[in-house]
Amino acid sequence: MELIEILEALNQTHGPSGDEGGVREKIEELARPFADEIVTDTLGNLIVHKKGAGPWMMLAAHMDSIGFIVTHIEKEGFLRVGRLGGISPKEAAYAPVRFKNGVQGVFVPEEKADFSKLKLDECFIDIGAANEAEAKTLVQVGDTCVYDGPVRVRGSRVTAPYLDDRLACAVLLCALEQIKEPAYNLSLVFTVQEEVGLRGARTAAWWVDPDICVAVDVTDVDDTPGSEKNGTARLGGGAAIKVMDSSVICHPQVVAKLEEIAKSQSIPIQRDIMRSGGTDAGAIQNAHYGVKTGGISIPCRYVHTPAETADLEDARACVRLAAALIQAEAPCP
Numbered sequence: 001m002e003l004i005e006i007l008e009a010l011n012q013t014h015g016p017s018g019d020e021g022g023v024r025e026k027i028e029e030l031a032r033p034f035a036d037e038i039v040t041d042t043l044g045n046l047i048v049h050k051k052g053a054g055p056w057m058m059l060a061a062h063m064d065s066i067g068f069i070v071t072h073i074e075k076e077g078f079l080r081v082g083r084l085g086g087i088s089p090k091e092a093a094y095a096p097v098r099f100k101n102g103v104q105g106v107f108v109p110e111e112k113a114d115f116s117k118l119k120l121d122e123c124f125i126d127i128g129a130a131n132e133a134e135a136k137t138l139v140q141v142g143d144t145c146v147y148d149g150p151v152r153v154r155g156s157r158v159t160a161p162y163l164d165d166r167l168a169c170a171v172l173l174c175a176l177e178q179i180k181e182p183a184y185n186l187s188l189v190f191t192v193q194e195e196v197g198l199r200g201a202r203t204a205a206w207w208v209d210p211d212i213c214v215a216v217d218v219t220d221v222d223d224t225p226g227s228e229k230n231g232t233a234r235l236g237g238g239a240a241i242k243v244m245d246s247s248v249i250c251h252p253q254v255v256a257k258l259e260e261i262a263k264s265q266s267i268p269i270q271r272d273i274m275r276s277g278g279t280d281a282g283a284i285q286n287a288h289y290g291v292k293t294g295g296i297s298i299p300c301r302y303v304h305t306p307a308e309t310a311d312l313e314d315a316r317a318c319v320r321l322a323a324a325l326i327q328a329e330a331p332c333p
């Protein structure tokens with residue numbers, strides 16, 4: 001399947017942190033023809049195994065997304081919500097949202113709220129219910145909702161609510177499709193609950209017990225007006241090889257191996273340092289007695305907004321890099 005078709009399929013699924021069943025089912029369906037074995041672990045991580053001769057390699061991408069969870073239903077039928085992961089009320093203002101059962105709504109700040117310091121408590125979700133009783137026929141406390149928006153493509157640029165991290169899930173699925181002879185025992189892990197603290201990756205790394213791991217995620221860029229210089233990557237600059245983020249300092253052998261493979265295959269790359277925000281790599285490197293861990297990053301603008309934007313050529317470079325890594329000889333001396 002084409003990268004963009006996979007992304008579109010994943011974008012339609014439900015999968016906020018802790019409620020990843022919908023996205024997991026779709027990924028499992030797409031991976032099935034190319035996998036030797038697929039298991040879902042206790043927390044809900046999807047582990048796709050492909051047999052190979054060498055040491056054990058884990059490639060991880062989180063399948064959960066940020067979202068909201070209903071905490072109160074008001075007399076007038078409006079919903080109050082808590083946050084799942086780093087979702088900002090200012091960035092979410094007036095965004096359409098959808099629940100797992102298909103109910104749609106819009107996230108709205110109160111009229112009198114100070115927009116510059118907007119708090120989640122000053123916002124509500126309007127699902128069109130006339131009152132509390134009607135709202136309760138549609139949703140209940142504990143239900144989760146996510147941004148509801150299409151995948152838009154213009155040239156090589158793509159905009160969609162959950163490129164973080166569905167684009168990386170699509171990258172891993174494309175790489176899986178391409179590999180003929182893995183040089184490793186390969187586990188592709190689609191993790192849960194990354195956005196609430198790398199929780200799924202932590203247990204998945206114990207389950208898989210890999211010799212080497214590469215986590216694939218989006219990374220902040222530093223290429224827009226007024227950029228805060230939080231990231232080093234740029235859209236269209238190629239696959240970004242993670243050196244560091246606030247959760248991990250990548251193993252130098254993994255960084256070097258990725259750079260060497262990219263050079264030998266003429267894959268465009270750039271270095272990635274994200275000064276705030278972590279990734280699954282941070283949890284995985286601390287499993288067992290430690291795992292040699294690195295990261296492949298897809299440069300992404302406006303991360304955690306309803307309009308995350310990336311370059312498909314960068315994502316395709318990530319597919320090539322991941323596929324080449326899986327088929328290269330073992331990087332662990």
Ligand code: CO
Pocket residue numbers: 164195304
């Ligand atoms: Co994220």
Ligand code: ZN
Pocket residue numbers: 062164165194217218
């Ligand atoms: Zn992410």
